[in-house]
Amino acid sequence: MSDEIRKNFASDNIAPACPEVLDALLRANRGPAPAYGSDELTGELERRFAILFERGLISFPVATGTAANSLALSALVPPYGAVLCDQSAHIANDEGGAPEFFTHGAKLIPIPSPDGRMKPDALRAAIELNRLGGLQSPPARALSLTQSTEWGTLYTLDDLRELTTIAHDGGMTVHMDGARFANAVAALGCTAAQASWEVGIDVLTFGGTKNGAIAAEAVLFFTPSLAEDFLRRVKRSGHLWSKQRFMSAQLLALLENDLWLDHARQANAMAERLAHGLHRYTAATLPYETQANEVFVVLPKAVTQALEDAGYRFYRWPTPPGVTGDLIRLVTDFTTTTHDIDALLAAL
Template sequence: MFFKSDNTAGAAPEILAALAEANQGHDLSYGEDALTARLEARLAEIFERPCAVFPVVTGTAANSLAFSAMTPPWGLTYAHETAHVIMDECGAPEAFAGGGRLAPLPGPQGKIDPEALARALLAAQSHGVHQNRPAGLTLSNLTEWGGLWRPGEIAEVARIAHEGGLKVHLDGARFANALAALNVSPAEASWRAGVDLLSFGATKNGCLAAEALVVFDPALAENMAYRRKRAGHLLSKQRFVSAQMLAWLEGGLWLRLAARANAMAALLAEGLRALPETQVLGEVRGNMIFVTLPRATHERLQAAGARYYLWAEEAPDSPEVTIRLVASFAAQEAEVAAFLAAARG
């Protein structure tokens, strides 16, 4: 009963097969290989426009490279106060930018409040050279709280950001899960809504270590190859990352895997809502669930071997706990049923 993260699952069989095939023979290094060229062409098809593609092996690398492109050393990029780039990347974005800063903004379920962004930009105008200059906005879809940004909502905050001279980045570690929930095209959920750069994540959804920074703004792409090399993220055998992503994209596998994870989360949430003294927090549209339940239920689940994150800092004697559950592409209905049975006792 592994619901701690979608990182706990292994790789989809199609991905392992693609790696075995890529291992045959020789090809050029440092991204000059045929598979990387095919990946660039495939992503241009998927996003319905030319784009610059920079494969990497971690989401932190993709996010930090995007941040460095948007944010000069004196710059400021806004993010939600619970965003992964603020809470879970050990200052990597600021390090890549050589001093640029992240500024937190509020909003429900991990989504930045447009009015809060507008107020922050207005306030920044009054301090001139004495304050970091606003340069970027980063969003997450899905958010750290499982929130789902619809294209119109992205467009609203992107408009505010662009009017203020900011570039817009989307952390898409779970972009596939968001698309599967939205049932819109990748273009509609990214550049058509105002996104300039996208961290396109595959590792949480069936790959081993495969991410790509997709850059829609040519001006931001111009020096990205040098940024990636200088940061130590240009891979000698890059074809093995590209091979994973090509297989993942083939025939819509990436969306099928994400849809399965979302469906297992929905099934789990439905069962949790039926339990006494248990509250599912917020809307469950992707593969993440946040729930407050009795401490006794939590202890039964732990004893039964269930794995998940404690999400809030309740006192040890609190009668309830708040937890996060994440369904992966590999989650099974039997696993969901076993979890609910253990919760019921």
């Protein structure tokens, strides 16, 4: 980690790759290896995921979160179907229509929520409305949940179990966007199994890029039948790496000695430190709980401008009605230090 004060809090994607990942890539670069996922590292990765999640599964490494989410949904939903998701979901707002493209036209149906956490009654209402639409409505075939959510909040395990039960009772499968799955597991203090298939998740997008990898995600199928012909989908979409050992090596490095959780704990701790400091600043308002590694805060416009003038970087979010100031998002990662956080708070 650098001694230089970090001033970019725009995203956890700005973080460098961790040394363990770089070392793993160098080791994977020794000599020839079978292509297109037939290498030893890719086979070992699936075995390691099975150990981590305490059950048999099928894993598919891909390079980006957008590809992982979109390909996963394409396996769950036909072109004439629909995906229910929270209104804040990344698949609905930040993936450029990729889920619709990969599913060949399936509709995304956003469900409103106050803080990124879908409510059971809202899900039931959406399912009933979809059913009443008959032929005029694309049938809801999948529910997509994001953990941690786009607002930095967390579903409890009971929350997830209730939502997945409603979805399954409605004839749907359940996908989880786990770009920050590590942050959620670290914050909840549970196991990977408890946070996924044990609460009813059928397919998980396991994120690595935000957590120390260069470009590495994985689509994990806990129900093998759902993965039928999935590799053909990966190939047809242009996301089957010929030298897949290098993608698998990155994820294996993160799984080694629970490095993926250590990184997430560091990011979460720095976000918590930042949130506590902001609570002491009377001009700051935090509209959502800080439960993972994203902090949302409303600051006076003059303050956000002054921070930018001082070199700080962050994303502005639409300010809620009736709120004066700028709603900004500050994101921490595994390289963020107490020095970085304290310098930002001092700048305020």
